[in-house]
Amino acid sequence: MRDWCSALTCCRPAPMLDLRHVSENLPEVKAALTRRGFSDAALLDRLGTLAEERRSVITGVEALRQERNEASQAMANVADKKSEEFQTRREQLRTLGDQIKQGEARQAAVETELEAILLNLPNLPHPGTPDGLTENDNVEIRVWGDKPSFDFDARDHVELGTGLDILDFERAAKISGSRFVVLKGLGSRLNRALMQFMLDVHAAEHGYEEVWPPVLVKDSAMLGTGQLPKFAKDAFRMAKDEEWEAEAGAQGHDLYLVPTAEVPITNLHANEIVAGADLPIAYTGYTACFRSEAGSYGKDTRGMIRVHQFDKVELVRFCHPDEGEAQLDVLTQHAQTILQKLGLHHRVVQLCAGDMGFAAQKSYDLEVWLPAQSAYREISSCSWFGDFQARRMKARFRPEDKGKPRFVHTLNGSGLAIGRTLVAILEQNQQADGSVNVPEALVPYMAGIERIPAP
């Protein structure tokens, strides 16, 4: 609770799901949330009760305020402010003021509880999102390329990278602990080439505006995209030095290391009203990403598949509500283009309702083939959030035909996760002698180097 309330006071976010929509369509909302495995019916009933109370409290308070306003007006027009009548009236109005304060306090309490509930409800799955609760229910949409075949036993990226002396897990552990990696030599170079390549393709060929955002963000930004309040444990937060703050009389914001560039880039338009004619807006940006991986103990402990710090190029789009679904296809294709240009075998799956992220209403994952694991692994997740994020961060547009501001729709996707792309290149392009071929598209970014040679 305390984690995000300061954000509430500094950016005044609207609740995520529309209160009116939820409270007036409780059965439908319950059904939709059940589809993604959320089935706390009691919580939703509580929300309904609170919504009703909120309405009656507001009506009451506003009537009292109207009375006060009218009385104050009359007071202003009294010529003799010292008259006994004026003094008496003043006493009466003082009581009225106290009643208003009581009503306001009740309203605040009700709204605080409502907000807490709403902020913790996930987005409703889009009708186009298939049923299912786990990744086993995801739907394969299309497959690109063929599985590479080897006439030797395929090595995994750890063996390959260590052998080539381009990945160093032991020294990373010495410096930073488990789940970190040091890239060396051509490994570092390859990482840098991938970042450059991806940004170039998206900026020059796909029309995205390139941005380089901060990687430390306020809690209000994390709240806007949906990482907070529910998933605070997944992010790294800057330690606040209470002693120092007391001494300096300062009280800074909580700052979080971004788990994805989605957070700073999507929040670029928080609390803004953009011109409808400017939509769609598209940004691409690189950031390092930081994740605590709380709760994933024992999962992917080997190698750089799941690490605390990794690099990623992100795609973010803002669009008109009518275009959201089509924009998701566009964005997904943009991400897929990178894998195609790199010649990496992969597939596209649509996530079922239960496997989607908290804020998403429809998602596609790009899964790249890892021969050593003999499995497809997520390398990009492309999602359409409807107005879920926009509502939380108050990102709106003014329709071209005049009219009231409306919430934009937001989308994002990895374009791509650089670390996992590097893993896929090592594993899919490995040669019998342990060397690795550099994808043709990357050669210009590698100063002409076509192969990472075996030692």
Place this chain on the structure above:
RNA sequence: GGAGGAGUGGCCGAGCGGUCGAAGGCGGCGGAUUUGAAAUCCGUUGUAGGGGCGACUCUACCGGGGGUUCGAAUCCCUCCUCCUCCGCCA
């Protein structure tokens, strides 16, 4: 880190504790003029939450929060943000 200054509607910018949702300008929209456009003139133009079938009406919002007061954009406290100068620093 030290010393100052400032935060008002889409933007700029006025505003004696009551008649201020807030002058004026820009921008936007509608209209007049024009072959059309520019220019000019007239009008109009915030967001959100309640109530009413509805024309409509009420309430809140002048960076956030709190306080004083019958009454706060205006007074007090506090926090945040931005700017200027000095210092330090990649």
